[in-house]
Structure formats: C-alpha cells, structure tokens
Amino acid sequence: MDTKPAPFVPPAPRPRTSPPSTLEMIRIVYRNPLELWGEPSYNEPWISVTGVGGPLVIANDPELIRHVLVDNAKNYRMATVRQKILRPILRDGLLTAEGEVWKRSRKAMAPVFTPRNIFGFAPAMLERTLAFIERYEAGGVSDIAHDMTMLTYEILAETLFSGEIAGSKDTFAQDIDRLLETMGRVDPLDLLRAPDWLPRLTRIRGRKVMAYFRGIVSDTMALREEKLKRDPAGAPQDFLTLLLKAEGPGGLTRDEIEDNIITFIGAGHETTARALGWTLYCLAEAPWEREPIEREIDAVLAAEPDPTKWLDLMPLTRAAFDEALRLYPPAPSINREPIEPETFRSKSGQELYIPPKAAVLVMPWVVHRHRKLWADPEAFIPARFHPGNREKIDRFQYLPFGAGPRVCIGASFAMQEAIIALAVLLSRFRFETVAGTKPWPVQKLTTQPQGGLPMRITRRTGR
Template sequence: MDTQPAPFVPPAPKPRTSPPSTLEMIRIVYRNPLELWGEQTYNEPWISANGAGGPLVIANDPGLIRHVLVDNARNYKMATVRQKILRPILRDGLLTAEGEVWKRSRKAMAPVFTPRHIFGFAQPMLKRTREFATRYEAGGTSDIAHDMTMLTYDILAETLFSGEIAGEQGSFANEIDRLFETMGRVDPLDLLRAPDWLPRLTRIRGRKTMAYFRKIVTDTVNMREEKVRRDPDAVPQDFLTLLLKAEGPEGLTRAEVEDNIITFIGAGHETTARALGWTLYCLAESPWERNRVEQEIDHVLAREADPTKWLDAMPLTRAAFEEALRLYPPAPSINREPIVPEMWKDLYIPKHAAVLVMPWVVHRHRKLWDRPDAFLPERFHPGNREKIDRFQYLPFGAGPRVCIGASFAMQEAIIALAILLSRFRFDVTAETKPWPVQKLTTQPQGGLPMQVTPR
C-alpha cells in the first residue's frame, strides 16, 4: 500500500532559546520581526513582560484574542508603534483611521463588498487572469512573487477602478516593493517610543516612493472626475465612483478619499499577491497535494463555467490556499493598546501596553495545532475546517476591523489558482530558497523563482 510522504515543512525562523539583548532586539525588529520570538511565545496562552518600549502582552489564547478584538474592542485602540509605521503611508485610509473617520470610511466602502458586488467581480477577475496567464505559454523560469503582485494589481485595477488607474503597471510593481522595503518597517526609534520630532531614517528613504503613489492617486481621481464632467452616464459604479460620491460635509473629505484609494492600491492587492505566491510554492514542494488540487480544478472547470461557483466547488484548492495563509499570514501582526487598564482572568493588562495578537505565532502555536510547522491542507478540508476555533485562525483579522475585502480576496485567489494550475505546472528550482520576512506583509526574501511548464 502506498504511503503519503512526510508533509513539507516550509522555511521559517526557529524559535529563539534565549532572549535577545535590547540592541539585538532592535536590530532583529528592523531586519525581520519574525525572528524575534522564542519557544515560550509558541507554547504559552499569553505572555506579559516589560519590553524596550514599555509593557508588552502577547495574546495567543483564542478567548483572550476574542476579548481584545471583539468583546471589549472599544477599550482597544490601534497601537502607537503600528500607527507610526502605517500612517505616514496610508494616513486616514481604512487600515489606519480611527473613531469617526474610520466609521465614515467603513460605511462608504461597505456597498462595494456586498456578496452581490463580489460575485459581479468574478468575470473581470477571470478575464484578467486569463490574459495574464498567456505570459507563461512559452514556459521558463519566472519570479512568481513578483508575478503575483502584477496579477493582483491587474485584478484590482479592473474590478475596483474599472481599469482606470493612472501610471504604468510595471513601474507600479517595482515601486510597491520599494515602498514596503523602506517605509513598511519598524523604525528603532518607534520601538523605543522616541519623540516624533526625531527624524526616522526609514521614512526619509521612502519619501520619493511615497510621492510617486500620491501622484498616482491624484491623477486617478482627476481622470475619473473629468469623465464625470464629460459623460456622467458612462461612469462605472465602482469603488472609485462610490468613494467620490461619499465625499462631502457628512461623508469623506477629499484627503480621506485619496487615503482610501492608496490603501486599496497598496495594501489591498499586496496581501493576496503574497498569499498566492506562498500557495504555489508550498504546492510545488508538496507534489502529492498539488496533484489532488490539479485534479479537482480540472474536474470543476470541465463542468462549471461560472467562476462564482468555484470557491464552493473547489474545497481542496481552497484548503491549500487557507493552509498557506496559516503558515504565511499576509498580515503577521495585529497590534492594539488598551485605553484603560483591565483584567482578563488572572492577566493584568496595563494602560498603554502593547497588546500583540500575532497570526504568525497563533497559527504556529504548539498548543493550538498538530504539527504546526508543516504544510497540511487537510486541516481545512470539509469536516476538519469546522473544528478550528474562529480565534485561532486570523488571516483576515477579526472583530469590527476584520478585513472588509476578505470575500473579495478569497474569490480572487481561487479564480487565479484555478486558471494558473489548470494550464501550467509550477516547480521549484535550485534558486528557490525563500525566507519569510515581515515588512507590511509576510514576504519571501529573494523572491520565488520557479519553473513554469505548460501542462
């Protein structure tokens, strides 16, 4: 009888066995925060300590996570360090806005992400993926991490902006990498909670790139407004139009409109791109899993032309994607700060503590998962998926600030995987040696060079 090979264990930092010094910690946090965490972090329900920047609570227990993100979410604001990193990029976009600004933005965007609208995006997603896939017809080696950034940008531009984003696609992909390389990292001065008037070298390096993105946004808005003036009836009722309609005394300011556009152009496609790249990589290293996924995709595509049905019709494909999201969560850290101190069970959470809910750690926690470091899509197969606690699996966050685009991303991912894997086989090469690095997302350092062969 055939036996299935041992599951693939993809690359990840080994938990530390001793705590770093303050200087070493600052160096690690700047270079790659994923390398900071020790064995205790992956085994305890929570950790309470004093860090370089003050009190620190690491929340791993699903009950504690639910308390922070849902049950008592009103007592938890966005963490100061996180805001110092993201606000220079996104300003009052949905990811960084708080209070009334966040409420207005969320309300303005909600109509775009209803199930009816999500299903309406399926055909444009399918069209763009098919067009993109033609680049692989001759075979050869390609950096799949970069390619998936290009693909998800194409899809985002087509669905949310009706193809009307200013700027060149190729330059955009290069600049987004540069933006996250410079401004998407923790600055050591932020970690130490130094005064804002001290200049952050990371931000200075990223100013040119940031100016590039702001120009894209301004040009995109101007293009759409010109179209409204020229022919109002021809204007698509997409994300961009809805945002502009929400502009006004009771709605969004022009600055908030632009901030939300840059949030979705930048962060909205980057997360899905990284997850797709990691999925193709893990399947390439697990050919027995890839075979099952390819067979499922071939079976469904031969019988079901409607891409809105694929997410439910492809449970094995979805499971592979969800397992890649577990191992390499696009947003590896959710940071909160209590407004007033409180107790949860016997844990005291002081005011201004940095409360870290880290999907990277929670998804690999020894007490929550069997063989947590292995790529095992069967965890998410029907019958198993339902046994996973809602608050031990957090690829899209949870609570009031759960990712508004989660359904969009899941549909996009399954359509992309279905088209790509039905036509091509992706294999690792001798140069495929990715290392997960936390910037704004969990990125493969060195890219994902892979051999692509028509099936």
C-alpha cells in the first residue's frame, strides 16, 4: 500500500468568486494585490477588461507571454504604474531603465555577470553562510524570514562591497528594509494613473530615507574610487569594482552605477532572501521531501568541497528551491504596456486585441498556479523539477526570473547563492514550524510572509 503523505499545501489567498467594487479593489491593491485575483485568472488563457486605470490584459497563456516578452518585445515598454512605483527608488537601474539607456547598461554589465565572475563569488558566499549559522548553535526559535534577509545581506555586502561600506555596517541592513518598506508600495493614485505632480502620501516619508540611503551608496563608491586610484591592483574584485571599471564612454555613467547598485541591493538581496525563507518553511512542513534532500547534501558535501559545483550536483535541493519559487515567486508581477495596439493570434486560432495604453500583466503568481498549466498547482511538489520532469515545463509557464531580453541578469548569481546557503543550513540544522508559524503571503516589492516565519532550530543528529 502506498503510504506517501498527501502533498503539503502552503497558505495562499483563495481565488475570488466575484469581482470587487472599485473602492474594494483599490483597498486590496494597497493592502495585498495577491488577494485580488479571481477564479477566471487561474483558469483562462487571458482576460481582457476595462478597469479603473484603463484597459487591462492578464496574460496567462505561455504562447501569449512569449509573444509579449520575446517575439514582439520591441512593441512593449514598461507599464506606467510599475514605473511610478519603482523609478523613484531605482531610477535608471536595469529593472527600470528603458530604450537606449537600458541597452547600453545591459551591454556594459554583461561582463560583470559572466560565469567566471559568478563562480568567483562562491567562496565568499560559503564563508559568509558558515559564519552566519554560528548563531544557530544554541538552538531555539528564530524568525527565519528575518534571518534570511540578514544572511543574504551579508553575502551581498561581501560580494558587492567586500564589506567596505561608508557609515555603519550595523544599520545598513535596517536602512535597506526601511527603504523598501516606505518606497515600494502601490499608491492608489498610481493605480488611477494620476499625474506625477500629485503627491503620493504613501511615499512622502520615504523620500528622506531614499536620500539618506543614496548618500551611503555614493560615499561608498567614492571610497572605492579613491582606493582604485591609490592601488588599482590591490582593490577588491567585487561587483563595485567591476561596475566602476564599466564607467566611461559607451559604458555606465556614475549615476547609473549608483542606480544599479541600489537595484542589486533591492532585487538581489530581497528576492533571494524571501525564496530561501519560503523553501525552509515548505520543507519543514513536508519532512518526507526534506529527508532525501538532506541525504543528497550530506553526500555531495562529503565528496565535493568546491561550492561552484554544488548547483549541478544537488538536483533535489535545487528542485525544492525551484518549487518554492513557483509557489511564492519573489517578483509576483511583470508589467508591460503596448507602444502600438495589436491583435495576437494563437496557434489554435484564438484572437486577442490589445488596445492602446493597456496594462498587460504577466503574473507569475497566477501563471505558476494556473490550473490548465500545472497538476495540483497549489501543492508543494518538488518532483515537478526533478531531472526528467523539469524539461517538460514550458519556458513561459515558469517565470521566477522573467523572460526575454529583460530576463534577470543576476539569475545565475541567485541560484548559486541559494544552493550554497541551503546546503550549509540543511547539512547542520533542522528547521521546524512552531505554533506561531502562520505565514500569509503578501505582495510588496516581493512576496513576503506576513507575520514572519518563526521556526525552531535544532542541530541534526550526528552533524
């Protein structure tokens, strides 16, 4: 008799069965946009409606997603609402830059993210993780959501700045959290596409935080520039040095380097942290999935000390992380807007008219849980991503790092960081849920667990 437990179904908002009123929609979007989506979003290939801010297209069909993000990407720019939220923080960073600025920046930064450079950061990732887990030796209960933001911050500080940060290192992580909390929220006026001169009350208090944080980044850049002038060969070969070397004609301006450092901090630090937290939570609730992963990690660590090889040698560990990314995509929406209206025709003959100024939403949160694309979509089933299965997944139904020309440039960095962190954490410790572990996914800049992830940490027997 098969005694395998039923798959674990982690918490998520239930699809709405009726559309909200205009006021209710604005309230939901501000509080938690994940609670907005109704049954059709999880069943139909696309939805086209006229909403509060104008025409709205929700794209779920992989063929349509490919059309918008790849095949006809030249006809789609970043959506107005998204830019209103992110540009005040990131300015001309890669996530928000457009046109020639984006093309030049992407080309200039491509050498920074070569496999050679990414592999070069693996020892620092391992070293920072080993140092971080010393706090767990005494056991007890800790908020893993907070801990993972601290771990990924320490890795980022080492790989981005080599720990050389102007001001107080002790408060830098808190400064990041304050920045993302005050500036990364949807304002009702953005949803209504109100003119920029109308003040966004939700972000007024964030301006001071933004100015302070940019000052720290600018001062840190100045310190490194001075070091490069004094001793070019002795400067750390981290992201900051690589970016500063990309400055100049045809490359990055100094302001763009600052913008991209802030983009890396927001996109690289926060997204990986959330994904790690959700992975540990799901594995704690599904110990039958965790046990073979522990055996895999133990075997690899005993045989292979080189952390650059762990990603390829740990398919079960990677599958669990990929499945957590499916259920809780750190960036839960990809927003585009057509430059010219067009009619999309699917291979099956269906047609969709995309009108001028339509907000075209590719929602990884919805696509990753779509009932026509996934079996048992709300359940945590890492086997979907085991070798032999992952190859059957359409490239455009799984979008944790986006797709097309604007696919996340740091995806390889994030995957290497995640597997190194999970390998170290799970090789030594068990993470178990407690009575207070009742997370609720909330969309801010990332998919965050409201209420945190308090978990009991114990040393693994014999480890």
